[in-house]
Amino acid sequence: MDPREHPMVIVVGSGGVGKTTLAAAMALSSSEGGDDTLVMTFDPSLRLKDTLGVGLEASEHTTRVKTDTGAPLHASLLDARRTFDRVIERYSPDEDAQRRILENRFYDRLSANLAGVLEYMASERLFEVANEGRHDRIVLDTPPTRQALDFLGAPARIVGFLDSGALRIALKPWFDDDGKLKATSRLGFVGRTVEDFLDRMVGLELLRDMAEFFRAFAPLYDGFRRRALEVHDLLRSNDTLFVLVSGPGEGRVADTIYFARRLTEAGYNLGPIVINRIHPLLGDANAEAESEGHRLLAWLGRRDHATVSELKDLVGSSHPVVEIPFMPDEPTDLKSLKALGEMFGSRLDEALQQL
């Protein structure tokens, strides 16, 4: 892979298809090829962390993986809450504003539980690292399909929210110094209706926390909004290549097509589609008769290969399909991860040349 062509690779796909392992293998093969590479991942298995030899410190800062590859390999584990805290710290005009947000009860709940914000924070972190420009290539492993769509849509949603008027309403001084709700006639009919409604539905306490949060957040608004737009552009730039990973088997084709369509419709640069964990076709026809196990394996092989041909028929002309066989073992050390990376890297290269 030529880093000048794809300095950023985003690996997406549904859960349980070995996406994280493939992202790590791809990054390893990229550094083997002489490009300084960073792999960012959301939810790595213990085994992968062990394989890469990185622990908790990788969620604090980018950590160098001990390899003998041509160029360095780095790993970074994403932690949304920490990133959100960092954003607040960066955009706060002063320490007082920062403290007020970090101590706000609504922020506490919001940052730990609000899905969109967590996903946004991941893209924010990606942008931060991309801007530092310290690596030839960044490979980003995303959360499973639906969350990945949330993740990708997050910058637009944040901008939409900031522009929606929700903030404007929230910033109106609802409460006087005693914490009593003030008359808000200036808001007009809609504002009153919505506010009355929220008040009746959720009570004043939450509104108070929210108002306080948004007031504290106001000085950060412009920087935050600008950044969200930049992240939005980065994800759609020609430099950013999306690789969609899928598993074989029932229901996967429809899922994969659906996701591929959503990605291209949203303007992302979707390249190859990878089908991982393909069962081998049973060579000897007689083997089927041998045992129940062999009949099962024959069935799995046929099913998986049917998935591959179906997908090739449907999307092969616009997205080359990369086939990765089901490995008997998950990689447990850098050597086996490297072997997977070599195979995956060369098949991906072939596919990219078809594009």
Place this chain on the structure above:
Amino acid sequence: MGVLNRLDRLQLLVVTGKGGVGKSTVSAALGAHLANRGRKVLLIEVDPRENLHQLLDTPPSGGEIVEAASNLWLQHLDPRELLDDLVREKLKVGALVKKVLSSPVHLHFTEGAPGLKQTAVFGRALRMVEGHGPKQLRRPDVVILDAPASGHGIAWMAAPQLVSEVISSGPIGNMAALIADFLADRQRFGSIVVTTAEEMPVQEALELLDAMSTRLDRQPEVVVVNSIYPPAPKPRRGDDPATGLWIRRRRVNEEELARLSERWDGPTVEIPLEPIDAGPALVGVVGDHLARGIEA
């Protein structure tokens, strides 16, 4: 009390687990099994892409309650719709309802507020088992919720508690508190954790079991381990790749089952990988395995 005995009494069952482990198949199989035992079962799915109807060979629900078999109904719910319904119910005046529903503030609030959608789904389930369902199914004996895979299942089960803590007054806060009580009631609410015997799904299942016990002081009724490769032959020189893969995957399955049993000593049901396409036939076979497992 045996697993089956418990399952026969509960009013709400949440089926949870990582994506791609066969959660929907297990939900459908469990529903069919309990329906066969004479309970009126409503299966609820909330994933935007409906698939339960394909497993049970019925037309898609499209939000309606559909009868799939004797004693077995299914319904697809859109949590957003439930929240909008709530607005209609509380505001009553048509013009105001329209104003609120089309307001970006409402949209962003309900889209973003943590736990609100989950609470609305549980709220619907609670209303049903208390006898406030629509005409064709006034009162199911049990509602089975096929929870979406995204994130950890604990986010679903802990949602009403979270909402009731954040929103301490008003109709939503009160509703959330009521639902949180319902979910804390061992005689009425239970859960089932589905996993495969592979590293990441088992890891996630173990984390879920931990979180359930520390945050909710609960355990699932049963852990279902799905898609297990059959016992494999001894490795031989010259094994074809398929046999080699089978032997290794079986070993991974055994190792992961052992890892699970180190930290989970509750009821476990193992379901073998079957050479059957997803659909009613698979639901039937998985149902048989499940029935044997929980009756044992």
